[in-house]
Amino acid sequence: MIELAGWYFLLLIPLVIYLFFRKQKKSALKFSSVKLLKASAKKDTFKHKLGKYLIAAGLVFLIFALARPQLQKETIPIDQKGIDIAIALDISSSMSSVDFEPNRLEVARATINEFIKERVNDRIALIIFAGTAHTRIPLTLDHDILTQSLNEVTFDSLNKDGTAIGMAISVGINRLKKSDSQSKIIILLTDGDNNAGEINPYTASQLAKDMGIKIYTIGVGSDKTIVEVTDIFGRVRRQAYDGGFDEELLKEIAEETGGQYFRAKDPKALEQIFETIDMLEKSEFEKDDFIQYMELYVMFAITGLLLLLLGIFFDKYYYTKIP
Template identity: 45%
Template sequence: MVIIALARPQRTNEKVEQYTEGIDIMLVLDISESMDLQDFTPNRLEAAKETAIDFINGRIADRIGMVIFSGEAFSLAPLTTDYELLTDLVNSITFNMMDAKGTAIGSAVSTGINRMRESEAKSKVMVLLSDGDNNAGNVDPVFAAQLAEAMDVKIYTIAVGKDGMVPYGTDFFGRPQMIESYLNEETLRNIARITKAEFFRASDDQALENIFTKIDELEKAEIIESRYKETMDYYRPYLMWGILFFFAWMALKSTFFNNFLLD
């Protein structure tokens, strides 16, 4: 027993605590009439909404906000971690939420920056999704991008849609109608370049999903890990029993019982 006690038996439990410092993300979504084109299923807007919801539900501890725009911009949701609320808001987005026609990219970026101006997050990101050139609003997109860069906001831009003839509605006989679509990438490319982010071109549903997956990988929150070791000694019971047996042996050493054992 004493020998076992001297070996100092122990039991160690290791605890790991993880702390995630989230980032702030502003989703900026174009809801202009051209987003109703059907080169995506069922159209560009619905495909973007579905992918945005998957992106939202894939984040952990990140605050996410939402801006929608056409000829004007509107802040749909402030930065929040209530992903269920965000999902409901994205599902509720429709084309008739705004009367102003056109595509006000500069105004949309400015609105998103305004929502993020008090953010203290180490990483601030905006994801701008549009299918058109800036043709409305009173804010120049390049100026808005420079303002974002000054505030350390990276703007990932996604150009949605195909060039050429794309389906839009059906004719009297139920056959798909085709209209010409042209996408000017220059504005979106400039915004991404100025803010040191990336530009993407999405030509179908799968490409759009892959782009959001890549942005998700690029903008991962930092995970801080702390490890604690809790060690418990178990030598005391063995030492106590060893001492007890030793004194018992000493007490019985000169007794009849000990002599009987020796004989």
């Protein structure tokens, strides 16, 4: 089926027909006899009007080209799924623990990158936190910029150490509060207890619940935090610490908001957790169709130009007109 993207150009066709085929006024010059002219000129027959007809037809074809005729080729149904996600990543000094190889932050970074690749239809924001929280990248569909920024995060990206979980949730809420997505979630990844920041995590999670934001909390790390230290002789040795991980807090935050709590004791477990979240969080957009068209205006334009040139040739050069 042929459709016209600019159908209103067709309104020019009646004007072209009128201008070309209206009756011309007779010449005011008088001759005593036109027998000699008639004898030397060809008769005023259809072929003598052919040039005019071709010019008119050429203009009509050019008008059709302006109207952009299109042939519908196929209709492709689109059924997209997508949500708005704020990822809050802990970059406190304890994330340098080498119980994950090479360390917790590097493993978290790589896992989040893989998660982002699978969420092609989602807007994702990146938040980093330690003793305070900061929006690294606001909600975006430009995942290249997102992953580039994530890969540039270091332990020095924030100048205050600690673990401000309440602050991280609050910043995530600010990123999502204006979202009109059917589903809004915060993925909070940390390895420590809330020990910094002015906002209580329970207060922040209650606010998230009121705004319809689910929080998935992930506790990263084994039962011990292992850090590398350099002694006075320049030798690097490993030192292990117990505690520093508040599972109950993370469970309560998740339960309060309708999310889930996960524990990642090794890199493989962390990868599986993000795969689970990927499966859990799918919200359908309204179904739509993508229609492919083949443009025909070039064919009409070329035909119109050829007819126009041919008509001018016949009308002005090939046949002789009698006044």
